[in-house]
Amino acid sequence: MVFSSIVFLFLYLPVVLGVYYIAPVRYRNLWLFLVNLVFYGWGEPVYILLMLFSICVNYFNGRWIARVREENKKKAKAVLALNTAINLGLLLFFKYFDLIAETVSRIPGVSVPTLGLTLPIGISFYTFQTMSYPIDVYRGDAKVQKNFIRFGMFVALFPQLIAGPIVRYKDISDQLGERMGSTEQFARGVERFTVGLAKKVLIANNIGALWDACSSASSLTVAGAWLGALAFSLQLYFDFSGYSDMAIGLGRMLGFEFRENFNYPYISRSVTEFWRRWHISLGTWFRDYLYIPLGGNRRGLPRQLLNILIVWALTGLWHGANWTFLLWGLYYAAFLLLEKVLLLKPLEKVPVLGHIYTLLVAVSGWMIFQLDSLKELWRYWKAMYGFGGAGLINESDLFLGRSYLPVLLVAAIAATPLLKNLYSRISPRIRAVATPVLIALVLVASTAYLVDATYNPFLYFRF
């Protein structure tokens, strides 16, 4: 199930919230545990078993680690290693088996059949989230969770189950007990959810059609290629950050506070800064559970550079089972390394140059992310940088540019903190009226688009 669907907004959500607030406080976690499974199993009911298995393994291993970590550090470490292997094994099997099989089969004389398994929804997200718990317990960063329902609810919590943010156990452990919730928190949740809904339904879906039109054009001009690349960059940001906003908003409606996942990435002045502002929870996860354990920056520059390379190769592959994602990760590793040893200081001195450079890297990089093969990528990059041979601009580009100008402008402005800052400067009296009115307008407009759309997939849905 996705948030921007009729069945979620007008059936699942009213029922979940209704029962949640009518039921006695002590039953809220049980209720959430159950409806999480419905949410998760909606697309592939069989995988509820996988989810339950994953919850059980991490729950019992967490307890095991907690029991032995004081007196037998070695044993605790072994259990942790086993647990991590199971988690990564499931991820590897369900997400990467076919990629590995296809790749290995290219060796003459070797043939491994592919399985064609449906990817369990959100497996990349919840595997990372679940894995963090036994590690936190082992490190002593979090207390063991003895209540199975609470732990299960944390793993399968529907707001962030399928597309993040990736919530680390230690960040949320003290919210797993009884949550009272407040009108204040609920209202902030509604605001945030509505912002996310607008980003997803009114901007991302809308501008996605521009990318489709540009990328499928018979002749790709320079202007057309840039229009398409910009459209996709904005679509992805509004799609994914909109989803995170909705997740944070829904969390608040249920009494949870999640950490932020995006912080206006497109205003960054360096690639290093970009990745501190884009998908923050993933970057944090890799830092805490991979980069620092590998030694981080404490073992000299060569080792640090190697660590960055490892982290980014895996970050790339995490995004999808295709070698182009590995390339995409290494592409970023290259820029990050370059900045680390050379560029960061000069870039800080000329911010304008930093902005332009960062946008060029990010927008060109999304093409690696989005296009399925090197051949397509090469064609697209050639077109963007003037070697496509289809000229600078044509009538069709002008038409598309004109048609999408309003939404492009809105998206470009909304990708910066400008609107937010302006809105917070309006007098509170006006805001007291404007906020509910804007919420109502967004809900009505989004509903119109959702009813109209029969096709409404999330870009990050299958990752």
Added chain:
Amino acid sequence: MTKRVNRIILVLFSAFIAIFFLANLFIPDREFSPNENRYLQTLPSFSFRSLFSGRFTSDFESYCSDQFAARDWWISLKARLELAQGKGENNGVFLCEGERLIEPFSAPPAAEIRRRAEIVKTFAETANVPVTLALIPTASELYGDILPRGAENDSQAAVIDLVYSVFPGQTADLLASFREHAGEDLFYRTDHHWTSRGAFLAYQTLSEALGYVADDGSACMPEIVSEAFCGTAYSSSGFFWVTPDRMEILRPEPDGLTVERYDAGVPVPSSLYHREMLETKDKYRFFLGGNSPRIVLDTGKADLPSLLIIRDSYSDSFVPFLPEHFSRIHLLDLRYFRNSIQDYIREEGIDRVLVMYSVNNFCSDSNLMLMTQ
């Protein structure tokens, strides 16, 4: 925010989702959406098999959006919001001047067009009777200049040129005649079909190829049969506020004409016009009663030649002009007719054949190849 505003926001959101939750629960389901011209998803029945195959949940999602309260109002609102952004179109349909709705044409690759042309060529070479080919250019070609500049709209003229260059028999240059009379309403504003006037012009243009002397218009007796025709472009666009089309006929139902439909193999008496269809949404079925694998018209004028039309739906409003020139007129629809056309020509003693398709249908109908089987 003050406590009061927080409460307003809470109530606003909760009420919004709760009201539609309850409305969807209690408003009776609709089976058919006339506006969308399709059956809507009804409540899927539950079984563990359908649950685990994923069928149940996907049907249930369709059910929720298909049966959403005031569905058509929301669709029309979305269309208005698209127009408000200056897009000029919704769901692939442009709203042009004079409330004309145009769906741009998208041509298949030249090799595909050539392949289709070769099928008709082979058919003509093996038919043993004269075969005439008429491709009907539609509104996006004729009125293409009122689309916004730069909107993707492939040339239908190029398709027609390519196909006619391959075809060995007689062809009809409908585009030239249509262009001469482009000022008249040759196509409905809200539908993809031609009007009776468009069909009449085609009838005049085809006279030489089909060997009759066409009426110059003096025999026309215009009668308006409906002022409320909302066609397919209307439905898919969501522009539910545009003025409906007027539907007229230029010929009354002639005396002595028998029409028989073979929907299920056996003949059923029918007629040129079906007034009962004017009460439904899909009013174009007024002509000949809608699609059928085989329709045969007997004019009682046994000394005249007989004609076979390999048809799409454009033929339905074209046929009323033909009875005075032929003894029998056969309409076969390759989408539903499953026997050999060659055999049919021989067995029914057909004198001439007209293959008439709109450019769009010619480029997309996968049953075209059945012509030569």
